[in-house]
Amino acid sequence: MRIAVLAHGKFPDEAKTAVGLLRYGPHEVVAVLDRDTAGDRVNDHIPDVRDAPIVEGIDEVPDIDAFVIGIAPIGGGFDESWRPDVRGALGRGVEVWSGLHYFLTEDDEFVRLAEEHDADLWDVRKPPGDLTVSEGVARDLDAEIVLTVGSDCSTGKMTASYELMEAARDRGIDAGFIPTGQTGIMIEGWGVPIDRTISDFTAGAVERMLVERSEEYDVLFVEGQGSIVHPAYSGVTCGILHGAMPDHLVFCHVAGREQIHGYESFDIPDLGDMRSLYEDLGSSVAPTDVVAGSLNTAHLDEEAAREAVDEFGAELGIPATDVVRFDCDEILDELDLERDP
């Protein structure tokens, strides 16, 4: 599919979904919409992804199959300044994807336009209506399950899951991805937004995805969310941990981050203690261990990054890397995955 991604005023640093689609998506991004950087090209800002022009609005976008809202402001509201772009896409009969809390399928104008032009609206953050409680079966599945966990939100859990999956595939291992958030769901074209499920169904929603995919794959990398030490989102993290019953965990952190992002009066605890806490909490339901760490060092130079990774590994007492900057070999070796016979 050919897609255009809206990221007004936020590209690239605060456009997690847009960047995720550029880096890991199967779709061809033919344009990014950002009034602030219009005229530049994607590669002017992110060198290591496929290039595309950055444009002012929908009128400059060539033929596309889908139009994606690739940013999510705090609160998840719809910014009215985006309305002409969405209107223009629907007017062309193009489907529109959104990961906002604000549902396009509940917006009268968009619903009417979609009907008129035979276009679909996909609210990625709307969970299926038939979720249920977990049955506690994930530990019995044949596939090896690896969950990314972290010290905070936005520490690179989705990124680590993708990098590990791709590196595992490069080794000939039949690896799959279990998407639990909006970006992963848009990349994969399926999945459940775990943070929007009814709280009783958090574990059950993850379990259902694993059951569905475990026959197809030898190893499943589950995209983690939040952190068990997060004052607001730990319930989601805990539900995923116990719903997935992962064989192994990979711990993600951002070099130098010492407080919870957006909750700066809360210190991130000692990383070694947090490793034990993840292992103890997870293993209280099904045995698991943290096998390796992945540190986001994007803001450091090469030498500082190497040092930070070494220190991070020493704090955790396990092998560590930066899965984007360096490679995944050490983590994959620790996971000891078996190639499909």
Place this chain on the structure above:
Amino acid sequence: MRIAVLAHGKFPDEAKTAVGLLRYGPHEVVAVLDRDTAGDRVNDHIPDVRDAPIVEGIDEVPDIDAFVIGIAPIGGGFDESWRPDVRGALGRGVEVWSGLHYFLTEDDEFVRLAEEHDADLWDVRKPPGDLTVSEGVARDLDAEIVLTVGSDCSTGKMTASYELMEAARDRGIDAGFIPTGQTGIMIEGWGVPIDRTISDFTAGAVERMLVERSEEYDVLFVEGQGSIVHPAYSGVTCGILHGAMPDHLVFCHVAGREQIHGYESFDIPDLGDMRSLYEDLGSSVAPTDVVAGSLNTAHLDEEAAREAVDEFGAELGIPATDVVRFDCDEILDELDLERDP
């Protein structure tokens, strides 16, 4: 208010809401509906609550202000055999309360009857629509916050919270209750069903209740839910733990229970380890400790109950009691609550 409580086929052992209302509710229960035990009286089954007749159906119920569905079958569905009773109550213009997952306010007949007879329908399990994420402020509230936690569901967390609140009030302490489940909400007439909130808002919903009540009370007893070692519901428990940021925890367990109820292939971990896990997980966000244990010994004789409580205290390494059978003095002493000056 004068109320009647439906508990067909389940009274008293599987009628948690009915028994909770009889034991702790401010309302006068004038009849219990149970076809299986009709003709008996409540005190024939539960001696230590206010007595009421058990009847076959709504036609035998005297004047009431509210009619309550006091049972919740697995899955939370509405049993069609109850329809004539609900119909009869609405026909009298009496309001109907339900804690089912099935919403009476989405049942066409009940909605129509309620309108015709100017009666209200209260779906206790429908959370408010304006919940948000936690701001992380519960630790800063003036009120002392005490949360009940446990080894499993149905270990007596609501009961312990009520018994402790009442015993604290007997000591002249200004104590309040924070309801998080259907029974507590019906007893108190307000509250949020935490297991039905959007998972991202679990902590925020608890926090909001605490902020609302913290000015009024010196100590708030928060009704806990589930268990952090439960394969299906741990996300809810973790969200409450971090949303409430309790100063202290009281640990609840049922004597002799060794597996998770309904998930019998999952062993309940060592109780001492579980105490540490609650303290480590809670304290990773705001300092807390488990000060005492409450053991449900209802199924044991007096001597066996004393022995079980002693053993339970030894396993946890803290004082223990059965708050219903014995008293709350030791726990209150440990909490060291201050009387309102």
